[in-house]
Amino acid sequence: MTAVDFLPFVDRLAQISGEAIMPFFRAAFAMEDKSGGGVFDPVTEADRAAEAAMRRLIKESFPNHGVIGEEFGAWGEMSEYVWVLDPIDGTKSFISGLPLWGTLIGLLHQGSPCYGLMHQPFTREKFYGDGAEAHWSGRGARHGENATRRLLTRACAGLDRATLMTTSPKLIPEALRPRYEALEAKTRLVRYGGDCYAYCMLAAGHVDLVVEAGLNAYDIVALIPIVRGAGGVVTTWDGGDPSKGGAIVAAGDRRTHEQALEVLNADL
Structure with a gap:
């Protein structure tokens, strides 16, 4: 299988993680500090619910794949394919009600990143790429229709x-x-x-x-x-x-x- 073969599955992971997260955004929820007295490092119910949902779907669909996640650690990390998950990257923005956070879903093939997606369910945006191309999808500027465009970095000489x-x-x-x-x-x-x-x-x-x-x-x-x-x-x-x-x-x-x-x- 190639990264392209997993695209529908990645979209399902994004969907179920977004469904787990959104009831908590800009709402009252439980929160813990993982820092142990160091720099404040919050984790929320939303983080854990989203990662648990993604892990369940991966295990059901691809039992031979490994997973590395922020909230529940790693298993099968020496597998040919390994999913790397951060359910809410930007938790401090999340708990502050700011939309500068996203769900990160990465895929390693034989230890090398072969596909990645950043999903922001509040703004309904996705940024995704396979190392050869990258794209954005979300609501277009006109009438809120769905739109997709290729991502390209800009030139900067210095x-x-x-x-x-x-x-x-x-x-x-x-x-x-x-x-x-x-x-x-x-x-x-x-x-x-x-x-x-x-x-x-x-x-x-x-x-x-x-x-x-x-x-x-x-x-x-x-x-x-x-x-x-x-x-x-x-x-x-x-x-x-x-x-x-x-x-x-x-x-x-x-x-x-x-x-x-x-x-x-x-x-x-």
Whole structure:
């Protein structure tokens, strides 16, 4: 099977996760702090309900596939196909009533990301890609009809012309923060917040750089085929494989990516 063969199934995962999440959005619900006294890291009933629903469907439909999820851990992670799930990426925005969150559904084939989807059920948008192409689907501007368009990153010749996004500089470990700050100082515009939405806006050609650190696999696997399918580049800060998470830099233009790596790896 190829990634294309799984597309109807990915849409079903998006549908059932959205149905599990939406009754909680902008409503009263239970919430816990997973940080153990560190940086506030909330988890909600919606996170757990959505991931549980997706896991059940995967196990019923593809019992030989593995799953890695934020809320319930990993099983079968050495399988040929492994689903990587983040039911609500951007939980802090979710609990604040802001629509800058999404459900991430990624698929690994023999350890490499082969397909990814970001679903935002409140705005009814989907961003998806297979590493070769990426697309957006949602409501069109006219009469609210369904629309689809291809995603393409925009050209950006240098950092001095770049719009940079990160969820929050405070989430970057202190040891790495001076490198991030040196990069931020060289860019034209900086915006905070966004989580998975930042990568999708990069793929759509509205943002030039996304730089983060301390990510897990479930935070990034689904986004890699979207960014690459739109013509962008995504690596770790040292230029390595981003699929395991860690310190991540994504760029819409290879020139900007190369310049970002130079700054992030320079001696300070």
